[in-house]
Amino acid sequence: MTSSEYPGEYSVYAHSQGVQQPPYVAPVPPKQKKGLGAGAAIALALATSLVGGAAAGYTAGTVASSDNSQQTTIGAGDTENALEAPVKSQKEPAPEGSVEHVASAVLPAVVSIELTDGSRVLSEGSGSIITADGKVLTNHHVVAEAGTGRAQLAVTLNDGAKHPATFIASDVNTDVAVIQIEGVKDLPVIQFGDSDNLAVGQSVVAVGSPLGLSATVTTGIVSALNRPVRAAQGGGESSLMDGIQTDAAINPGNSGGPLVDMNGHLIGMNSVIASLSQSSGEGGSIGLGFAIPSNFARRVAEQLINEGEARQPMMGVQVDIRQVTDGALISAVQPGSPADQAGLKEGDVVVRINDRPIESSDALVAATRSFDFGETVHLQVRSAGSDETRTVDVTLSSE
Structure with a gap:
């Protein structure tokens, strides 16, 4: 799948066995004393800690350090049979800024969306609850079929409750849509x-x-x-x-x-x-x-x-989408448009908008949409047949 594709709709085993420890046999000392290299010393220390950990169950404790402060250490359990000991629980509230804390705050406001034609699932996606009465922000491509009346929407809340939903509106150009969950109130919102x-x-x-x-x-x-x-x-x-x-x-x-x-x-x-x-x-x-x-x-x-529809700020130019690198080539300027009033011409190449480099026609269109209505942007423009650039200020269309 290429970058033009988007999400739509798609063991563990363990065993344990008691092992009888063999009798300890002292190693025969080497004939010649040799020092351990750093790598061998680290490996030996690791092996020692693993062997020690396998010898018995351990519980956390504290000991006094040389400066009388308390330090956490690992000590042997005080029971002979770990299976009979109570489970130790150290569950604490998730600290703010942790993934666990973020998940617990966000999940109640996230829904699963299913689009069906009565007999089969056409698409699946996700959404964010944006109003307490059940409006959900999602992608156009997730719910587009519902907008035609040929499919039904169902939304599953984080608690498992499933509700029908209705299509409000969507915009194919920006891939943004809003739907309405039916029969709900006082929902958590993102x-x-x-x-x-x-x-x-x-x-x-x-x-x-x-x-x-x-x-x-x-x-x-x-x-x-x-x-x-x-x-x-x-x-x-x-x-x-x-x-x-x-x-x-x-x-x-x-x-x-x-x-x-x-x-x-x-x-x-x-x-x-x-x-x-x-x-x-x-x-x-x-x-x-x-x-x-x-x-x-x-x-x-x-x-x-x-x-019920979406509009975007515009300059009033057409760009050649075949020009994929080295700027956005203007193929036409709409008379009376902001671009026309600013002096842009057919054949001009836009190479920068404010402090952002423009490498393609798509980059210019996407960047323009990201500004506010009526905002003035500063373009670096190269005229046709010239390597020199000039600055052109364009005030985008208003609402």
């Missing part, structure tokens, strides 16, 4: 974070239902930002996102689920995975997943709820 403040390398958690396995939690980092990713949506249409790249495991079924920071705030919606698979089937995670930034998804969701 909290939005600010995706504009993300940093490469920060820890994140992905939550969803990969391969139908609900309430699955995976961890990773923000691998990169501002990745222009185009995904086929069927019927010759495609979506384009200015994606957050993450190595958190995302698989078919994670689509529409949240990517959250270590405060449990939604900073992205998992939507696309890259795969090395060359077959027509869907592949699994190879550590290249992409999420729609939360600020963008939130804006589109509000439009879908309030207006």
